Amino acid sequence: MDKVRVIIVDDEPRIRRKMIRIVESCGEDFVVVGDFSDGKEAFEKIENKDLCFDILLTDVQMPGMDGLELINSLKANRFFESIIISGYDEFTYLQTALKEGVSNYLLKPINKEDMKVELLQLKAKVKKNRANALERECLENRARELHYTKQIHFLSEISIYEQVGQGSQYYWNRYFGENTYQLLNVCIDQSPNQLSIHHTMNTSIEVEKSMKNCLDSLNKDFSVKKVVVERRSFLLLAINPYA
Numbered sequence: 001m002d003k004v005r006v007i008i009v010d011d012e013p014r015i016r017r018k019m020i021r022i023v024e025s026c027g028e029d030f031v032v033v034g035d036f037s038d039g040k041e042a043f044e045k046i047e048n049k050d051l052c053f054d055i056l057l058t059d060v061q062m063p064g065m066d067g068l069e070l071i072n073s074l075k076a077n078r079f080f081e082s083i084i085i086s087g088y089d090e091f092t093y094l095q096t097a098l099k100e101g102v103s104n105y106l107l108k109p110i111n112k113e114d115m116k117v118e119l120l121q122l123k124a125k126v127k128k129n130r131a132n133a134l135e136r137e138c139l140e141n142r143a144r145e146l147h148y149t150k151q152i153h154f155l156s157e158i159s160i161y162e163q164v165g166q167g168s169q170y171y172w173n174r175y176f177g178e179n180t181y182q183l184l185n186v187c188i189d190q191s192p193n194q195l196s197i198h199h200t201m202n203t204s205i206e207v208e209k210s211m212k213n214c215l216d217s218l219n220k221d222f223s224v225k226k227v228v229v230e231r232r233s234f235l236l237l238a239i240n241p242y243a
Contacts, residue, residue: 003028004123006049009033009042009070010059010085015110019057020086022115029123039065042102043073047176054126055119056082068097075101079129081122101136151175 006023010016016035018142023030033053039062045051056074058067065073067084075081084097085138094105103125104118154175 004126005031005033005053006055007033007053009039011062013037018110022112026116026119038062039070043070050076054080055122056080060084060086081125083118227241
């Protein structure tokens with residue numbers, strides 16, 4: 001498993017140093033990727049440097065931007081676990097924080113063992129979240145591959161002379177969206193496998209790239225969506241997204 005990346009935010013240097021030591025004491029699976037003195041500094045540095053992290057440890061009361069505001073701002077385009085640190089047992093505030101997605105809270109003075117327990121529990125959540133994200137990515141890749149296969153199958157059955165009727169129009173819209181299309185059928189004298197290895201078009205990838213460049217030079221508003229390489233025949237679908 002990759003290391004669990006932690007960011008620490010507190011306006012008291014002594015407390016920040018203590019939290020860093022506690023995180024480091026949790027073992028080699030943890031790493032502190034940033035520590036900041038207030039919420040505003042943390043937000044700006046994280047955004048500007050595009051810092052990746054898994055857990056945010058932040059104080060509640062800080063000048064400029066408090067801990068809950070920081071968490072809500074970062075959650076706009078990130079997913080992470082968070083623990084807020086409070087000097088007071090402010091029940092209403094802490095209840096609101098938990099409702100808004102804060103993983104947990106700890107009271108000052110920080111107890112080392114309590115924080116280690118929380119961090120180790122969040123480590124398990126981070127590991128589970130990463131596994132779920134990987135599974136979602138695999139499923140999305142499979143869905144894209146299946147959709148691509150359907151597109152290729154549909155294009156392979158299209159004749160360059162075929163008149164597009166209402167039936168086939170349904171599949172055009174289904175597989176490629178409601179756009180304006182140009183369909184080109186191009187043949188060459190030799191198949192990609194027969195071309196010399198010193199030829200500039202010695203692979204189907206290079207053939208595809210060359211044809212895309214050719215089409216782009218003819219009409220900049222169109223871009224090649226799919227290319228089917230079948231023996232010596234190349235079927236290109238160009239889509240105009242602005243039409």
